[in-house]
Amino acid sequence: MPRITVTVDGVTYEEEVEPRLLLVHLLRDRLGRTGTPIGCDTTNCGACTVMLDGRSAKSCSVLAVQADGCDVLTIEGLAADGRLHPLQTAFHEEHALQCGYCTPGMIMAALDLLKEDPDPSEEAVREGLEGNLCRCTGYCNIVRAVRRGAQAMSGREVSAS
């Protein structure tokens, strides 16, 4: 079985994996990082979005062997010293979730968007989150939360904390 090294939220793991193991299963079942949910089987919903070497990726559509040597940031790696990331706070304050299933993916996709565009328009947010589905909110509060989070993050580097 292939042996891989992968860094997840700052912790480096060495794992023997079956080639068919998906990154999201590695994260959840092997490393216990269940903050990243699985939503669909068709690369549609974006719930499992993580940052893979600094860019958003759907972790259900990446083999764990493909992530060998890579740096993975999940929703669980965002809060620092017990303080929520500004995007997490903004999602809370804008009530940008109901069931919360899409929220980890939404926040990771938003983080990626803000790396390219630290002050996105409403349209840019909607475009940037086109790969993430929410079945509860109707998106309006999510868009507001991303823009609020962007404001809170401005003045400091827009990247993974």
Added chain:
Amino acid sequence: MIPAAFDYVRPESLAEACEALADAGEDAKVLAGGQSLLPLLRLRLSFPSTLVDVGRLTELHDIRDGGDHVFIGAGATHYDVVRSPLVNAACPLVALAAATVADPAVRHRGTFGGALAHADPAGDLPAVAVALDCVFTARSANGEREIPAAEFFVDYLEPALAPDEILTGIRVPKLGPGWGYHYEKFHRTAQSWAIVGVAAAVRRSNGVVEEARIGLTNMGPTPLRARGVEDALRGAGIHPAAPDDGGADPIRDACGEAAAGSSPPSDLHAQPDYRRHLARALTHRAVRAAARA
């Protein structure tokens, strides 16, 4: 779903990858970004015996100026292509269409060559490749060969690649000055496949269309070239505003045959007659936008 089991090899060079693919036999598949392949594996619609992972072969990632063409390495991601100043300057239609592929997370990992080798007629890039007469380069242990776009798409999900061949890159001809471009995609939800799409390149001069190239997405088992429309557009006058009141509009008239010779699929998104209507309407829109009318 969890994919069926397969063997996995990650060669260190293209030459090694060709050897590995030849050794693994005809049930092996090439893995690059995996954004088309992994969903098929997870849905158990595909059962490869071995995946040959070429995703880390930097020799496949190049985007370079070839003089009269831009060479896009098969392993360049959609994200690389969309951001490439060279692609945007010399073959903007490619960048316009690549920017509409799926969503940002998929574009980060999905590769330009992978999307073409997948040969899905609902994909956005095949129609662009046939419209621009791109040339595909493929490598096997026996050497390299070139395949014109017109011969590359054999049938639904079937490229003109032998089981032991790896797509290495795509030559996109530079059309030169005077051309305008547009990719018009119609879909019901943000990141879904095109129900129909139209890639248009138009050269205008003195208020008329001098030359046009039109590719159709999802109007048959392969991407199509709308040659009839291209011929009919030659010399068509470009009015500043399209009259929607039934008045004379040579461009709209020329686009009336956009669905000729097509065999559009029927699925839960649309029936063939609706797709034919879309082909006409979207071709009209795409040509006008490309002609900056």
